[in-house]
Amino acid sequence: MRVVLTGGGSGGHVSPMLAVAEALRELEPTADLRYIGVRNGLEADLVPRANIPIRFAPAIGMPGLSLSPAMFKFLFTLLGGVLAATVHLIAYRPHVIVASGGFASAPAVFASAFLRGLTFGLWRIPVYLHEQNAVPGRMNSAAARIARQVGVVHAVSLNRLPHAVNEVVGYPVRAGFASVDRATARRELGIPDDAEYVVVTGGSQGARTINRAVVDALPFLADRPKLWLTHSTGAMKGRGYDAVGDTRSRLETISRKPQHYRVTDYLHDMPLHLAAADLAVIRGGAGSLFEVCTQGLPALVIPKANLPGDSQVANARELAARGAIELLYEEPAFVDSGFIEVVPGELMAEKITALLDDPARRRELSEQAKAAFDRRAANRIAKRVVALAKSIRAIDVENDSTPTSAESLTETALPDSPTALRRYAEQVMGVRYERAFAHGPIRDWELEKLDDLAYFRYRGAALLAHSHWSMRNEGIKLLALTRHRDKLGLVLHVLTDRTPAPKLHRMLGGDFAQVGFVRRNAVNALSFMGVVNADVRAAIVTALDDPYYEVRSATLKLIRSMIKDGHNLADNPEIVSRVRKLTRDRNLEVHWEALHAFGFVGAPEDVLATNRAYAVTGKTPLREAVLRSYHALLDRYDGETNKPWREQLSDDIDHFAITSLAFHPHFPLKERYVSLCKRMDEEASA
Amino acid sequence: MIYALTDFLADQGGIFSPLRVLNYVSTRSIIAALTTLLLVIFFAPRVIRMLYLAGQRDSHRDFDEHLAKSKRGTPTMGGVLIIGAMMVSLLLWGDWTNGYMWAVTSALLVFGFLGAVDDVAKVRGGSAEAGLSRRAKLVIQTLYGLVLGALLFLPNTTPFPLEIADTIGIPFLKPEEFGGLNVHLSFFYVVFVAFVVVAVSNAVNLIDGLDGLAAGTTMLPVAVYGVFAYILGHASLSGYFLYSFQPGVHELVVFTAALIGALIGFLWFNGYPAQVFMGDTGSLALGGTLAVLIVLTKQELLFLIAGGVFLYVNATHVIGDRIGINMLGRRIFYRTPIHHAYEHLGIAETKVVLRFWIISLLLALVAVATLKLR
Known part of the structure; x- marks a missing residue:
């Protein structure tokens, strides 16, 4: 029986193969083994010492998925590696290939697929793949499609692999x-x-x-x-x-x-x-x-x-x-x-x-x-490899698999991708991130719904160090949804960091390395965290000067929601003067948010003076914001009817234009339907 | 079918001679338009009910929640109405010996089918992301464009006069035979056709976001290309306007008329608040046919004027989405596709749609004016 072992690059991929080789020799003393690895990997040193002949096929790790010079280098190396491995396979004619994953095993695995295609499926060298990580890498996911059978260490990786014959076999260790x-x-x-x-x-x-x-x-x-x-x-x-x-x-x-x-x-x-x-x-x-x-x-x-x-x-x-x-x-x-x-x-x-x-x-x-980890893993794998080589269906091998205590853990697996993880958290907690200002601080009973809170918090914090902004964005969201107040400093730092973006991005309209969306979401995060201290106030002041309009408008919303929660921001002259300045902002969205917010922080006389200019403007949203700010003003001075500005206000309202571009759709039919459903539900539960 | 029958009978002479009036393009166009209009209006309520009961309803999309929410559950895939009525009308009144007719109808059916698959997948999957992937759509659109381009380019299959088969039309520029210039693309013409097909069909797909927007704004360029088809297919008129004569292309007038009739009928139900959306079935079919109309009348660059609204919506989408959101991590426009930006600024949906129609009309008039501006 001829067996090719492959995999390497680092010790983590080589030593399990050596363990399997040991077990194979024990099981089939006549087995003829050969190794295919990379020349500068650890295998070049370790494998000959274990008395296995080694052949080399070049391979390098896969860069990111983008088109870059590194990608071309990778593709060319892979092509060369596959060709070299093909030559080795033709010369050696193995009955089976055992791969431990990692980039070094790619040439041999792909070469087997290549040979299969070349001979129109007449020559199939079965591949046994061993996956050691809980989350298979890209290369191993690809290899798993080629492999006849996949053995894994962690039960959680079973649902992450695209293959029918996957099972938990454990991690092979040398005797x-x-x-x-x-x-x-x-x-x-x-x-x-x-x-x-x-x-x-x-x-x-x-x-x-x-x-x-x-x-x-x-x-x-x-x-x-x-x-x-x-x-x-x-x-x-x-x-x-x-x-x-x-x-x-x-x-x-x-x-x-x-x-x-x-x-x-x-x-x-x-x-x-x-x-x-x-x-x-x-x-x-x-x-x-x-x-x-x-x-x-x-x-x-x-x-x-x-x-x-x-x-x-x-x-x-x-x-x-x-x-x-x-x-x-x-x-x-x-x-x-x-x-x-x-x-x-x-x-x-x-x-x-x-x-x-x-x-x-x-x-x-x-x-x-x-x-x-029980030590029978190597033996278990060896048995399956021998079975594959003898073309017995692997499932027929006596059932000695499944190390104890593995199955129950599959249930607890959380999504791998940060976005999926955040959506999962949102779903479990019943909170939508976009509705941060309407929602206010996350409550204790909401947090308790998350089982592994420590992990969510860790993941959110760790993602802040990620190089891609969209990942940092998810990090901010996770920190906010888990109300990780210990990391408030990091959130404030992201919001106020002024490291410039790359030059190309700035030419196209970008500004800072912490891009607009990340900063805007940092503002939303402050609403979820619900902390109002001196640092937060200082960050709000900075955010009101932010060059990106969504950050400014989100901050204005934040100010409103904080005031509604009972924090006093109107006593901070820096905030008040900035809000007043933003009531003349050139961006329409900021403009209306500022007019609205000024009703919460401005002195009544100032608010009236500012608003008067917009009583007959053609821009309906501005007029609406003015009305909202009047409401806010009346809320603040509830019952104080004898103030002089009251008369001024009723005078201003007399001159207010109420033509409108906009209306909100009104579906009486749908409303009846919803109320009917509610009634039925209530009667059913009663 | 009726065309073939009356054609045969009128040739017998005698009592059947007055039937000749049914053979004129102008007559058939008007009748075809009325047919589609009445068919859509008559059948729409049943089809809408059918779509609703079959669960073919619009899933929630992820922009301005209060607006999208209130429209949830509106039946989608209303494009089948348009396509069905078109097919009945064209089978009755169309001249099926005409190559142009086959080309443009193939687009209607292929793109309609592609859109229908997408619509059904979206509903089955329960979200807008569950439909066909962008790439799958793109591959099919490109393949269709390449095949069409090749058929139009190869001498044995092209319906064009051979000397202009690989040229493209440029507004304000006369063709060679009138002392101007013919721009020959040679075999790049095939690629160019594929590009036009992909670009235009996706452009219409993108604009389909507000009630009545896609149907209304597509109608006007379709009408413009109808006018061009009539002139180009008319031996003396084409000479008068200094265009290369394309025998047979006037059959497209019947098609455009039928399409306009169907769209008006559809707007009857699709106007705010919509009882039915056209879905990808409708928008891809519309886009595909518009693209083929553009290619068959050889007025490709005219679309930059006639379809200015589409250009605007798409250019802002590319800038706002690809550069702004994906690359820079910020918004450049308030929202994209750009019609949602106007909604964001507090302009009512109906008003946005109406204004887009007005601009579309304006551009259509300019496009027709280029007939004489050369």
Whole structure:
């Protein structure tokens, strides 16, 4: 039996394949294995060491979906890769292909489809695909269409894959992986038995959030003499972050750190360190999660935000729901260069300390982590692969699948896309975002309808650091709908940020990097949050000067709704003078909103003087706004009939033109129908 | 059918000779228009009831809520009325040996069918997004345009005189035979036809947002192209107005007359407050036929004048939507399609529609005036 294994690029995709290879050899000692990977991937190093011949086919990761030079490069590389893989497949004639996903597996998978097309379906090499992430990437979704069978790790990914034969098989782990026991490992590393050993790593590339958070946490951990901390920064350099250099310069700024703190750019004997550790602080990628969890090592997981489909967060939430890991979200903060994700050092230290001080909790995490992944996954996959190779229908294989506790979780899956998530929240809460000013602050009983409030809040905050405005827009909406008052500062910052937009956008009529819609929705958010403090007042003043008309008109609406809720804004001369200025705005929408709002904040004499000019204007909406402001005025001075401006008002009203361009449709038939329905409902319920 | 019958009988002479009057384009046009008008008015109440009972009702669209809400549940897909009445009238009064007739009727049916599929899908799916995807519509429209273009271009199938088959008409410019210039596009003509078909059919589709707007504003350019078809198909008139004579194109006058009759009949029910919407069935069919009328009378660039309203609505939509909303993240106009901006500014729907009609009429008059301005 000849089997091609493929997948790689990073360790997370290679090691499961090696585990499957091990299991295959055990199952079918005569199996002939071969690997197809990329030359500069981790597989080029690991695979030959596992005694499997490797062939190379070029591949790179897929850029965004837009037409760009990177896209052309990707397409050409893919074409070359598919051709190379096709040659390998023809030369080797495998019975089956096992793919672990990721871009490195694309050439071989697509080549099998290519060969099938080339031979008019006569030669079909079945593909078995293993999907490790809770949210399949684009490449794996495409590969899943080609694959004969797909095995997944997370039950939630079953509904995200377009295929009939999908099942939960678990994450394959190599048998020899955890063979080092804790005592041996500690002896080899020179760590005393009673030490609290913590390993911090953001993966081979490194993670800015984790590196910075752990350095910031050091002063708070300095008073734990038994703490041994190894920090692997990763080797990333570029895209605005240099892992080693940044960490070194940050280390110089802190005053105190634990005695046994060690920093390195890469841990070559990672399995040994993990075997010796009491706690690991890691990212939420499939690879590192399972590396740590299968060892039963308690982990504090900080998933990377804003990945496509939020896949790391989905992985981590899935495990946290089983009680297998401790989850800590990174959230954006504003630094001088813009929004970046951070975890405060103090919070990090607190979490680490809490876990170290609570052995019971650690034991529980350890047990749940082990239970979440049983070690039979590799064997299970190998059986299916053999079945495919022998062209037995995969379903006929004895039913040993379904690791326990997986099914029940499918129900709890929330939508992946931010827009769908926000719509879901709106639906559950019965709130429409557009109706922010009519709705006012979100009430407690509305918030209670959201099950996983912490996740909605995290997602909203994380999206603020997204590079595309429409995602930041959804972030603002999520923060507002969840009334996340802790992040009020971020919302105000978005509203008042004056970083200019790219030049092309400005030439076409754009203004700031936080585009008009985002700023307008930030104003709506203030209505949902229902906080009126000095910062909010200052932001309102800025927003009234905003160059985009919808921001100004929304702010005027906000002022009205806040005053209706009982906040006093009329005492703020800056706001009043700006509203008065906007009653002469050139934009009609702002103009009428300002006339209306001025009735809420202006002195009666001023309001009358302003309104008089519009008594006979041809623009009906302005006249309507004037009437509304009179109403507001009468509401404010309810019962004070002896004021001199009252006479003036009745005089003004006498000279008011009431011709109209507009009318609102009136459907008596529909109204009767609705009242009939209501009556029937009432009688039925009574 | 009646055309073929009277044609045959009149040729027998004797007592049947007076039937010849039914063979004139002018007579048949008027009768065809009356036929569609009466058919639509007579059958509309039943069809509307049928559509309503079949659940073919307009789903809520996502602009100015209070307006859209009160119109929810209005039966849509009223375009079937227009298409049905047209087909009956044309089968009775049309000359089906004429190639122009086949070309324009094919557009009515193909685009009507495309729109109907879209309408049904929208209702089944329960939202405006559930219809055919933009791309699917575009592909079908382009395919139709390319096939039509090829048929008009190839010497064996074209109904045009061969020497002008691949030319386009430019207002204010005389053709070669009268000392002017013929603009030959050669095989690019095929692509050009596809472009006109896609652009015009989508333009009408977009303007269909207020009661009576699409029906009214399309009627006037259709009438303009009817006038042109009459002149171009008339041996002496075309010479008098310095246009290349296109034998047979006058048959389109019957078509345009029938279409105008059907649209007037439709407006009877579609006027504010509408009892029925034409839906994509109507707007795509209208757009498709208008596009083909434009191509067949070789007055492509004249549409920039005659269809100025469409140009305005579409240009603002592209700027406001593609550049403004998608790229810059802000509104450039209050709302797009632009007729909703006027509603936003507090002008009643009926008034917006009336004003669009007036502007459309104005532009139609200018377009007809170009006949002599050369």
